Amino acid sequence: MNTLLTLARKSLWNRRATAILTAGSIAVSVALLFTVEKIRITSKEAFENTISDVDLLVGARTGGVQLLLYSVFRMGNATNNVSWESYQQFKSHPEVKWTIPMSLGDSHYGFRVLGTSPEYFDLYRFGRRRSLQLSEGKKFSDVFDAVIGADIAKELGYDVGRKIILSHGVEQVSFQSHDDKPFTIVGILEKTGTPVDRTVHVSLAGIEAIHADWQDGAPPRPGESLSTEAVRKMDLTPKSITAFLIKLNSRIGIFSVRKEINEYRKEALLAVVPGLTLQELWDTVSVAEKALVLISFAVVFGGLFGMMTMLLAALNERRREMAILRSVGARSLHIFLMLLLEAEILVISGCLGGLTIVYLGIFSIRSWVQTNFGMYLPISAPSSYEFMLLGLLVVAGGFVGVVPAWRAYQNSVGDGLSIRV
Amino acid sequence: MTALQISNLKFAWGEKFSIIIDNLAIATGEHIFLQGPSGSGKTTLLGLIGGILEPSQGKIELIGRNICELTGSERDTFRADHIGFIFQMFNLLPYLSVLENVALPCRFSKIRAKKAEDAGGVKAEARRLLFNLGLSTDSILNRPVVELSVGQQQRVAAARALIGSPEIIVADEPTSALDAETRSTFIDLLFHEVNQTKDTTVFFVSHDSSLATKFSRQLSLLDLIKQGGTNL
Numbered sequence: 128m129n130t131l132l133t134l135a136r137k138s139l140w141n142r143r144a145t146a147i148l149t150a151g152s153i154a155v156s157v158a159l160l161f162t163v164e165k166i167r168i169t170s171k172e173a174f175e176n177t178i179s180d181v182d183l184l185v186g187a188r189t190g191g192v193q194l195l196l197y198s199v200f201r202m203g204n205a206t207n208n209v210s211w212e213s214y215q216q217f218k219s220h221p222e223v224k225w226t227i228p229m230s231l232g233d234s235h236y237g238f239r240v241l242g243t244s245p246e247y248f249d250l251y252r253f254g255r256r257r258s259l260q261l262s263e264g265k266k267f268s269d270v271f272d273a274v275i276g277a278d279i280a281k282e283l284g285y286d287v288g289r290k291i292i293l294s295h296g297v298e299q300v301s302f303q304s305h306d307d308k309p310f311t312i313v314g315i316l317e318k319t320g321t322p323v324d325r326t327v328h329v330s331l332a333g334i335e336a337i338h339a340d341w342q343d344g345a346p347p348r349p350g351e352s353l354s355t356e357a358v359r360k361m362d363l364t365p366k367s368i369t370a371f372l373i374k375l376n377s378r379i380g381i382f383s384v385r386k387e388i389n390e391y392r393k394e395a396l397l398a399v400v401p402g403l404t405l406q407e408l409w410d411t412v413s414v415a416e417k418a419l420v421l422i423s424f425a426v427v428f429g430g431l432f433g434m435m436t437m438l439l440a441a442l443n444e445r446r447r448e449m450a451i452l453r454s455v456g457a458r459s460l461h462i463f464l465m466l467l468l469e470a471e472i473l474v475i476s477g478c479l480g481g482l483t484i485v486y487l488g489i490f491s492i493r494s495w496v497q498t499n500f501g502m503y504l505p506i507s508a509p510s511s512y513e514f515m516l517l518g519l520l521v522v523a524g525g526f527v528g529v530v531p532a533w534r535a536y537q538n539s540v541g542d543g544l545s546i547r548v
Numbered sequence: 549m550t551a552l553q554i555s556n557l558k559f560a561w562g563e564k565f566s567i568i569i570d571n572l573a574i575a576t577g578e579h580i581f582l583q584g585p586s587g588s589g590k591t592t593l594l595g596l597i598g599g600i601l602e603p604s605q606g607k608i609e610l611i612g613r614n615i616c617e618l619t620g621s622e623r624d625t626f627r628a629d630h631i632g633f634i635f636q637m638f639n640l641l642p643y644l645s646v647l648e649n650v651a652l653p654c655r656f657s658k659i660r661a662k663k664a665e666d667a668g669g670v671k672a673e674a675r676r677l678l679f680n681l682g683l684s685t686d687s688i689l690n691r692p693v694v695e696l697s698v699g700q701q702q703r704v705a706a707a708r709a710l711i712g713s714p715e716i717i718v719a720d721e722p723t724s725a726l727d728a729e730t731r732s733t734f735i736d737l738l739f740h741e742v743n744q745t746k747d748t749t750v751f752f753v754s755h756d757s758s759l760a761t762k763f764s765r766q767l768s769l770l771d772l773i774k775q776g777g778t779n780l
Contacts, residue, residue, distance in 0.1 A: 130655040134641075141643035451641055453600075455708065456628025456656030458621055 131461060135468040138448065142441060149437045150476045156430035157481025157520065160423040162488065164513065167416050169504060174409055177321045178372075178401050180252035182381050185209065185217070185388055186370035188395035191404045192411070198229055198370040199401070201239040201322045205231065208367035213394045217373065220387075222380040225250055227372040230334045230365060233293045233305070238279050240293050240327045242334030242365075248274070250374070253321045263287050264314030270332045270359060274314040276324035287312055293327070293337060295346070303346055305337040308355055318498065332363035339363070373398075427520065431527045434473050438466060438531035442538060449539045463536040470528025471521065478517050482509070550609070551576045551716060551749035552597065557606030559596060567592055568774040569606075574765075576611075576715070579739070579750040581760045584769025590753055593773065594720055597751070598631060599623030611715050628657040631716045632709030637725040639705035640693040647689050650674040650707045653714075660712025670711070677707035681737045699730040706738050713745060719752045723759065735762055 139146045178184075178199050186194040187207030196202045218226045227250055230242035248259050248266050264287040267274050275285060285291070289312045295303040310329060318324055336358045340347040347353070353361075375384060381400060388398035449462055457465075486506065493504040509517070552574040560566040567589045574580055584590050595601035596608060599615050600623075608615050611630060615623055632653065640649045654661035654670045664673040678689065681703040693701060702722055709717050719738075723731040735752075739762065742748045752763060760766045 134644075137643040138641075447638060448641060451635075451639060453624075454598075454633040454635070455652045456624075456660075458624040458628075460621065461656070 128464075131465045132468055134452070135465050135472060138445075138465075139469055139472060145437050145441070146473065149434050150473050150480060152433050153427075153430040153474060153477025154480030154484060156423070156427040157478050158484035158488070160427050160516065161481060161485045161509075161513065163419050163423040164516070165485070165489070165504070167420065168510075170416070171409060171413075173320050174412075175402070175405050176254040177405070178251075178253060180256050180374070181372045181401055182375045182378060183373040183385055183388070183398045184370065184401050184404070185373060185396055185398045188397045191397065191399040192408050194370065194397055194399060195401065195404045195408055197231065199322065201231065201241075201326060205369045207395075208369055209371065209396060210367050210394055211365055213391065213396065214368055214371055217371075217388065220384065222375050222377070222384055224374045224376045226374070227251065228331060228365075228368045229370045229372070230331055231369045233295055233334065233337070235279075235291055235293050235327050236283065238276075238325050238327055239322075240329060240334070242329050242331045242368075244331060247328065251323070251372075253319055253323065257319070259319065259323065260317040261314045262317040264312070267313055267328065267330050267333075269311075269313075270330060270336050270363065271308065271310045271355070272313040272330065272333070273310040274316060274328040275312055276316050276326050276328075277318040278324040279327065280315045285312055285315070287315060291327070293329075307352055308337045308358070331365050331368070335363040335365045336361075428523075430477065431474070431520075431523055434470060434477075434524070435527045435530050438470060438528070439534060442531060442535055445535075446538060446542055449535060450542055453539055453542075459536050459539045462539040463532045466532035466535045467525060467528045470524050470531070474521055474524030474528075478520055549576045549612070550574060551578065551611055553607070553609040555607050557596070557603050557608065559592060559601060559603045561592070569593075569772060570774075572767075572772060574749060574751075576747050576749055578765055579742070579763045580752065581763035581766045582751060582753045582769055582772075583755065583757055583760065583766065584753070584773075585755055588769040589773045590720075590769055593769070594718060594751075594753065597716075597718065598633070599627050625657075628653065629659040630714050631718055632711075632714040634702070634705045634709045634717070634719040634722040636721040637698060637701070639708075640701055642692070642694050644693070645690060646678070646683070646693055646696070646704050647671065647674050649693060649704055650678065650711055652708060654712050657712060660714060663712045667713075673711055674707065677710055677741065678704070680741050681707050682733075683707075698725050699734065702726065702734060703737065706734070706741075710741055713748070715747065715749060717742065717748060717750045719750065721754055722752075723754065724756065728758075731756075731759070735759060 184194060184198060186198055187205060187209055189206055193203065197205050214226070214228060217223060225246065227247050228242075228244055231239060233240040245266050245268070248261075251259055253259075261274070262277065264274070273291060279285060290309040291312060292304055292306045292309050295305060310327075310333065316323060339358045339361055340351060340353040373384070375381060385398040385400065388396050452462065452465075453459070489504050489506055493506070496504055550573050552572065554569050554572040556571075557569040558566060559568075582590070582593075592601065596603060597610070599618070603616060606616070610626070613626065615626060618626060641652070644652070651670050651674050654664050661670065664670045667673045668676070675689070678684070683689075683700060683703055688696065688700065693704065696704065702725070705722070709719070723734055726734060738750075742750055750763075752759075
């Protein structure tokens with residue numbers, strides 16, 4: 128076996144131009160497979176880490192995925208609101224530790240505006256229980272203060288102190304703007320890799336203030352609009368909010384509180400467990416990711432078939448080599464094994480090459496990805512799943528190698544010791 | 549003791565071609581010159597002796613063993629242990645060094661490896677054989693085989709056939725690519741080495757009758773083999 132391995136290695140090296148190209152194409156396909164795998168796992172983690180350390184998400188009755196989409200991912204709109212009274216009712220529920228109210232519906236150049244309470248900045252958790260950090264400025268305290276996410280600051284070039292105007296509705300170009308009541312940016316958050324980066328945060332009172340003079344969802348009629356100063360003097364307690372987050376004193380209460388909210392008589396509400404609904408949502412969006420995995424597997428098989436072609440194509444010009452080996456005592460079985468070993472050498476060096484590409488790639492782009500996407504790419508040993516993939520490749524390489532090996536075996540039985548030029 | 553005993557042998561290749569050998573006995577230590585033009589059944593006969601081909605009838609005994617009774621892989625092992633081959637040209641594996649090429653049979657045959665070890669080690673034995681065959685300088689030993697001249701390559705092939713002292717040496721037109729002078733030197737060196745032991749039997753196949761006188765016995769394939777079939 129040792130002899131055969133040496134022979135296979137040296138014979139391949141003798142044909143190194145094609146051998147290196149073949150191993151290289153396997154390496155590229157393996158690198159693609161592993162990159163897709165890493166992206167899949169990292170994006171799934173990033174997705175699932177959008178919100179953490181929260182027990183329940185509550186909104187008006189709708190689908191669980193819808194509620195999650197519009198309240199956490201800021202996609203689409205709520206069909207209904209939650210009344211302030213209901214919110215207060217559950218906020219003071221004995222099992223509730225804290226709540227974060229969320230009021231959505233306005234935007235700034237397509238970025239969503241979230242009205243919330245100042246505790247949001249201390250209580251909101253994403254990733255592995257990471258909390259929000261301000262890279263500049265402070266939390267909002269005044270009615271017309273705003274704290275923006277990292278992406279907004281970067282894309283629009285905003286700094287602390289700049290005045291911004293919010294638009295009614297969520298369209299990129301809104302015809303109804305709250306230009307009579309500008310907000311001042313008082314803080315910029317650090318990159319999180321979550322929708323928080325693309326959100327303008329204001330106080331609930333701020334949301335209430337810009338709509339104070341609106342009636343039935345329509346802008347104030349001429350002469351009826353209120354000045355900023357007049358609004359400040361009003362009672363800015365909201366009448367309703369879009370959704371709210373609940374943290375319980377103990378996780379044990381999750382299902383009983385959820386049941387209580389879902390069966391609340393005064394208003395049709397829906398409470399979901401964010402983790403479970405995130406999983407449900409991931410299952411629906413992961414079709415694309417599955418397609419990507421499928422394609423990368425197809426590329427790997429392409430690489431393996433390329434190897435088979437290379438080994439088969441070389442067999443004819445190697446008949447002399449086989450006959451010489453047979454004449455010095457190699458059996459047909461040895462020829463078979465030698466070809467199989469050649470296939471395995473190509474596959475294994477391809478795998479190692481592919482891993483090298485992946486790790487060098489991660490090493491060189493990780494800081495760029497961290498700053499631009501907020502995704503943390505860990506340099507870690509291959510996971511057990513990745514080891515399983517590698518093992519699968521080695522086995523598949525063996526199966527593919529059987530074809531040229533069998534062909535060489537038959538040739539060597541037929542040719543025997545006679546050398547055909 | 550006979551090195552080779554063929555009796556009532558019949559080999560058929562499909563319906564078109566067959567050869568028949570009634571009787572052929574060769575004693576141990578004989579140097580046989582087998583002469584015959586191409587198409588005289590030379591390749592088939594060597595295939596039968598080498599255990600690559602199976603006769604449809606008859607018996608082939610090599611050093612007292614009827615190889616027709618062996619299975620395919622037993623015949624492979626038998627060939628590896630007891631027969632050294634030299635072919636016409638391009639006998640060597642281009643990706644191995646001269647020394648590795650010579651030592652190759654010892655990698656596949658335990659018996660030949662042991663004999664070479666007993667003679668002083670595989671490497672030392674390979675060097676000794678190469679030296680005796682006129683390839684003495686170390687620069688040749690470490691050079692890629694493709695850089696050797698054809699005459700040098702054939703001597704490396706001879707050293708490889710001889711390593712581990714197989715009982716039978718089969719040489720299939722080993723000199724046809726060499727010029728007259730190199731040819732004669734090659735055979736002299738080969739015999740000098742073979743004659744160190746008195747029990748090595750040599751089958752030398754060639755169409756060049758000028759070499760025949762160097763051998764202890766000459767056979768003509770045309771006399772030996774009765775060819776059947778009509779189309780060839």
